Amino acid sequence: MPRPHGFHYVSHADGTVEITHHGRPAATLRGARAERFRAEAASGDAQLVMARWTGAYKHGNERAARDHPRNRSGRR
Template identity: 85%
Template sequence: MPRPFGFSYDRRPDGTVTITHQGRPAGTLRGARAEKFLAEAASGDAQLVMARWTGAYKHGNERTARDHPRNRR
């Protein structure tokens, strides 16, 4: 069964927000943090917002990978 691409989130009736990445849980937000996340996701690029909130955003190795000999042109 193919997994969904990218991030998605599910808002539960109790106010909890569960963020998943490719169908697997990546984070759970409750209370004020959940409300702040929902407001931010609605106003911007939701994929970028979810990546930032789960910590899966720019691990710091992008420059190193770009400068590696096999990636140079």
């Protein structure tokens, strides 16, 4: 699985965390969720953590979905 990239986060003085992906807003975390995110991002790979928290990660079923009859549309 390729490593996610393009994520950035900014922690604000009020405790809010803004996560962006390629410059576009992806998530805003407040309160306890923001604290949990900061702790997890500091202890692991921040790109993977941000991808998981925003839902922008691969699920591992892309190859199987490509071969499903509904998605074949003319390919043989």
